[in-house]
């Protein structure tokens with residue numbers, strides 16, 4: 001099996017920063033995360049830490065040490081091997097062990113399982129208006145702007161001086177907070193305030209793997225930018241007069257502007273490891289965060305080997321809401337990560353704000369295109385030369401003081417832009433049909449990206465003129481662009497590999513070209529050959545959509561403190577919009593602009609004002625998730641790795657989690673002669689709307705499938721009453737289409753509540769990766 005890899009979920013403009021790190025074969029000694037059964041701790045020990053230390057020292061491999069060092073004793077050697085003891089996220093510890101030590105440990109009392117530490121090497125917010133957050137009504141005032149909620153992020157750190165983290169107008173820190181503001185390199189604990197209330201950093205795992213590593217910023221200070229961006233997206237305070245080189249000017253504000261932020265830095269430029277991330281989540285649980293935002297993930301691992309899945313199970317049990325990013329590996333099916341049943345998995349979509357420029361042709365025509373060129377806003381009249389596919393840098397160089405026009409017929413516009421940059425000429429106009437322009441339009445030279453249709457106008461003009469010329473203008477911002485949102489091409493698609501029976505992603509939030517805070521000393525881009533700086537940066541990725549939902553969950557948690565993480569997730573999902581701002585179904589940029597499937601966008605675009613008052617919720621608790629794990633045929637040890645020492649047995653197996661969405665697999669090859677298969681689901685909804693209310697079901701038609709709901713009416717007589725229904729989906733043994741989708745919606749008789757669940761039927765492989773191994 002391929003080694004798991006962890007990713008940052010963001011895309012840097014220009015360079016598509018999708019870091020993919022394949023692990024080398026394990027060296028003789030390696031770092032392991034060890035899961036222990038606390039109930040097996042001998043009475044002799046009063047405390048788990050001393051038990052772990054004793055266990056570790058009992059297995060130390062003395063013979064191997066003596067060959068490498070002559071001075072270390074067994075005891076000190078073993079304690080130096082211990083990286084972290086974990087208390088909340090898992091029961092266990094991480095340590096550097098030789099293979100023989102690991103074998104001995106496996107036979108120690110209380111040992112459950114181990115996983116080799118995985119390298120997590122490096123993976124304005126106009127969006128509040130786009131999501132219709134308003135001080136007048138809805139989620140902002142109802143959720144008190146999140147003032148009592150603490151949002152913890154595991155990320156690259158934070159730039160505490162950013163205006164987004166000022167505590168102007170904020171009330172006292174909730175007294176239950178147990179976190180700390182740790183000092184370190186260029187970070188004094190006095191930098192925390194009533195907004196930034198916690199700052200901790202974790203790099204023992206990194207140092208253990210790379211003992212010679214230089215950690216120049218050994219503190220929570222962010223030198224990468226990612227963590228500053230995600231934190232300010234979730235909870236940034238109001239900052240007036242921001243922009244990205246005059247693009248997108250306005251007031252920046254996070255989703256929950258009064259909520260608190262605690263940063264747990266575990267992603268380092270020199271690399272990031274699961275052991276550090278586990279330590280960060282472990283500490284965040286202990287400190288008392290209410291919401292966690294994790295813009296990172298592990299690819300290709302089953303749930304019991306995924307540190308994010310394992311640690312977030314503990315968080316869920318404590319009532320902590322966890323938002324995660326789906327990944328940036330779209331548009332192909334099945335590459336989604338964090339397909340974890342007890343977290344929110346967030347896809348990314350576009351925003352109704354675009355960045356543009358224009359070209360004025362010598363004949364008087366003006367054409368608008370996309371650009372994020374950060375330099376002068378005007379480029380004077382100069383000759384225009386058509387250079388075909390701009391595939392020859394030397395040929396472009398020869399045209400000299402001119403604008404090159406490049407035609408992209410092969411999704412090669414990124415290469416073309418690089419060639420024009422390398423040629424060092426005055427400007428470039430790129431005619432392209434690319435679906436990933438958000439990654440390309442931030443160029444260091446004057447550039448404009450035109451559609452094929454608009455480009456034809458330029459080409460026709462060049463053909464018709466003996467000496468074609470043009471001037472260019474930049475720094476235009478278009479608001480209210482339509483249609484928006486659209487599912488981003490890069491956003492990873494379901495089904496979830498680790499748990500295919502739960503439809504993922506859950507929903508979509510703004511992820512493309514999101515403007516948020518940035519460290520003052522970290523370049524945002526280049527202009528010519530110079531690095532340039534800005535306190536706000538535009539980034540794209542599911543890393544950007546995830547913190548949006550974390551901030552929105554903070555508002556809902558403030559308004560409904562008694563709701564479980566599953567209830568909050570249900571509210572966000574069942575009220576999400578399936579329609580875009582033209583009133584048509586949301587389209588998918590990565591699928592030829594066809595109607596987006598729930599495998600791309602889940603239930604649709606998050607709608608915070610509606611999520612506050614969803615009418616019905618689909619709740620679930622730890623027991624439900626355990627029953628699901630039991631149905632996936634995990635071994636008891638594998639389940640215990642996730643659930644720690646929760647007492648359970650698998651007498652109530654159920655693959656049918658009470659989830660606000662449905663996915664059914666139709667591709668049976670068994671010998672039965674029946675022409676169709678029937679898949680059945682059972683759901684229970686809790687009434688959180690009006691005490692007396694009657695809901696009726698509506699179904700959209702799904703080609704080739706017969707969907708039936710029983711009963712088709714639900715009559716509630718009191719608040720918090722639960723009622724159940726069943727859904728049967730009958731369809732062909734083997735589907736012709738790859739994916740068919742529809743929706744099941746409960747609408748109350750007043751028409752006030754619309755509780756929508758997407759349905760997917762598919763013949764994509766449903767075998768979870770846990771069972772692919774063996």
Ligand SMILES: *[C@@H]1O[C@H](CO)[C@@H](O)[C@H](O)[C@H]1NC(C)=O
Pocket residue numbers: 212213214
């Ligand atoms: C760390 O920095 C020192 C001094 O600058 C340098 O000699 C060494 O090669 C660096 N180590 C790594 C792993 O980069």
Ligand SMILES: *[C@@H]1O[C@H](CO)[C@@H](O)[C@H](O)[C@H]1NC(C)=O
Pocket residue numbers: 184207215218
């Ligand atoms: C970072 O700082 C901590 C706390 O001062 C220290 O224990 C640790 O050794 C430092 N790590 C590195 C890699 O410098």
Ligand SMILES: *[C@@H]1O[C@H](CO)[C@@H](O)[C@H](O)[C@H]1NC(C)=O
Pocket residue numbers: 388389391392
């Ligand atoms: C550039 O593209 C043209 C066709 O558009 C092709 O004939 C030529 O071989 C290409 N040159 C290079 C260097 O790839």
Ligand SMILES: *[C@@H]1O[C@H](CO)[C@@H](O)[C@H](O)[C@H]1NC(C)=O
Pocket residue numbers: 433435452592593
């Ligand atoms: C442009 O892209 C769309 C969607 O990806 C595709 O359907 C269309 O065929 C493309 N047009 C051309 C001329 O390449």
Ligand SMILES: *[C@@H]1O[C@H](CO)[C@@H](O)[C@H](O)[C@H]1NC(C)=O
Pocket residue numbers: 631632633771
């Ligand atoms: C689990 O095992 C049972 C009994 O062997 C089998 O019927 C069932 O299909 C398995 N479930 C999954 C999800 O593999």
Ligand SMILES: *[C@@H]1O[C@H](CO)[C@@H](O)[C@H](O)[C@H]1NC(C)=O
Pocket residue numbers: 623648649650651652
């Ligand atoms: C199984 O479900 C029944 C009925 O809901 C419950 O009484 C029982 O405790 C459950 N058993 C386990 C092991 O969860």
Ligand SMILES: *[C@@H]1O[C@H](CO)[C@@H](O)[C@H](O)[C@H]1NC(C)=O
Pocket residue numbers: 649650651
């Ligand atoms: C599982 O737990 C339930 C409730 O605790 C109990 O009634 C049942 O006998 C147990 N089943 C097995 C197989 O241990």
Ligand SMILES: *[C@@H]1O[C@H](CO)[C@@H](O)[C@H](O)[C@H]1NC(C)=O
Pocket residue numbers: 667668669734763
């Ligand atoms: C069914 O089995 C046949 C032959 O083994 C195989 O070619 C086909 O791909 C299978 N179809 C599905 C949907 O699994």
